[in-house]
Amino acid sequence: MTRGSExxxxxxxxxxxxxxxxxxxxxxxxxxxxxxxxQGLVDRLGADxxxxxxxxxxxxxxxxxxxxxxxxxxxxxxxxxxxxxxxVANRLYDGIEALPQIVxxxxxxxxxxxxxxxxxxxxxxxxxxxxxxALPEALWGGFPGAGGPVRLPAIVGRARxxxxxxTGRELDASEMERLGLVLSVCPAERLLPEARALAARIAASxxxxxRGAKRIMNVRGAAGFTAARALxxxxxxxxxxxxxxxxxxxxxxxxxxxRFTGR
Numbered sequence: 001m002t003r004g005s006e007x008x009x010x011x012x013x014x015x016x017x018x019x020x021x022x023x024x025x026x027x028x029x030x031x032x033x034x035x036x037x038x039q040g041l042v043d044r045l046g047a048d049x050x051x052x053x054x055x056x057x058x059x060x061x062x063x064x065x066x067x068x069x070x071x072x073x074x075x076x077x078x079x080x081x082x083x084x085x086x087x088v089a090n091r092l093y094d095g096i097e098a099l100p101q102i103v104x105x106x107x108x109x110x111x112x113x114x115x116x117x118x119x120x121x122x123x124x125x126x127x128x129x130x131x132x133x134a135l136p137e138a139l140w141g142g143f144p145g146a147g148g149p150v151r152l153p154a155i156v157g158r159a160r161x162x163x164x165x166x167t168g169r170e171l172d173a174s175e176m177e178r179l180g181l182v183l184s185v186c187p188a189e190r191l192l193p194e195a196r197a198l199a200a201r202i203a204a205s206x207x208x209x210x211r212g213a214k215r216i217m218n219v220r221g222a223a224g225f226t227a228a229r230a231l232x233x234x235x236x237x238x239x240x241x242x243x244x245x246x247x248x249x250x251x252x253x254x255x256x257x258x259r260f261t262g263r
Contacts, residue, residue, distance in 0.1 A: 008037045009059070015052045015203035017045075017101075018196060024060035030068045030114055035088045042095040052207055053199035054099070056122060057106035057192060064105075064131065067113030068146075074249055079240045089114055089146040090233070093121035097151075098218065100211045102202050106195035107131040107176075108188065117144055120151040123214065125181060126195050127173045128188040133181065136168035141248025141260055143235075150228045155181055 009020040019041060021028040030038075045051060058064040068089055074082060096103055096118070105122035111133045119125050119133070127133075135144045135152070143149060144165060153161040156179045163169070176182045186194050202210055244260045251258035 007031070007034050008041070010041065012051070013196070014200070015050055016055070016196065016199040017051050017053075018055045018057065018192075018199075021056075021058045021065055024058075024063070027063045027066035027110070028058040028060070028115075029066050029073075030089070030118070032085060032088060035068070035085070035092055039088070039092045039095065042092060042099060045099055045101060046095070048101075049207075051101055052203040052205075052210060054101050054103045055106055055192070055195045055199050056096075056103065056118070057195065058108050061109065061188060063109045064107045064111040065115030065118070066110060067115040067117075069114065070112075070140075070252075072253070075253070083240055086145045087233075089117070093118060093147050096121045097123075100214065102199075102210055102214060104195050104199055106191050107133065107173075107182065108191055113137060113144070114146050117146040117148045117151070120155065121147060124183050124198070125176075126191060126198070127176055127182040127185050128191040129173050129185055130188060131173045131176070131185075132170050133176055134168060134170040135165050136170075138166050139168040139248070139258075140252060141242070141244035141246075141258060145232060147232075149232060150225055155179075 007021070007023050009022045011018045011020075019038070021030070021034065023029055023034065045054065068085060069082065077085070102124065103122040105119040105125045107119060107125060107127040109128065109131055111119055111131060113134070113136060116133055116135050135148050137144050149161070149165060152164065156164070160179060164171070171179070171181065173182070173185045177185045184194070243263045247260060248258050
């Protein structure tokens with residue numbers, strides 16, 4: 001086993017690798033340091049011709065990850081720092097999607113906000129029976145800023161993606177499987193072994209075949225993705241200085257319904 005950092009554990013097994021978010025006391029939150037550590041791993045993986053499949057999961061039994069920002073966390077950042085965090089996350093998630101390896105997200109618990117967007121950037125998702133998935137940003141006056149509105153429609157369809165993003169509704173594992181958001185659901189104790197077994201089967205196939213298939217699929221969606229991501233970045237810039245975002249944060253802190261005005 002090799003360690004990515006004290007907060008990200010890395011294990012290499014033949015031609016497969018497991019990356020584990022290791023902040024269970026903080027709900028495996030994706031801090032700036034964690035995002036940058038993951039970016040370093042992704043940068044190295046891009047040039048790694050031996051590794052053919054990667055599993056990303058969280059430590060502990062409760063959380064894949066609670067994401068990057070929530071109203072309580074946001075209060076400690078300036079708006080400029082928030083935008084910088086979103087840019088860091090977008091670069092990382094775009095890098096994960098562009099990796100030549102097949103990337104499997106093993107959702108071992110609560111998967112929310114920026115962590116849900118990380119999972120969407122992976123090629124395949126598996127879930128434990130107790131796992132949940134949510135993009136709650138609209139409830140706070142914002143929208144998912146790290147690729148959610150770009151990637152989710154391609155997986156669950158436009159109408160369902162709009163419903164999930166615009167209501168912030170949480171999905172359980174069975175609904176994730178029904179919608180095709182995850183490939184399969186299994187008991188918590190079997191999740192990581194199943195994910196690693198799938199990674200091993202993929203890694204045993206021809207690298208030109210698996211890498212070529214992924215590259216073709218990525219090229220198929222590249223044009224629309226680039227335009228959508230550029231629009232998301234522009235809208236996010238304006239959103240951070242809106243009254244609605246400030247109202248969403250205040251309402252969450254005060255335990256009351258938000259009064260959004262669309263400004």
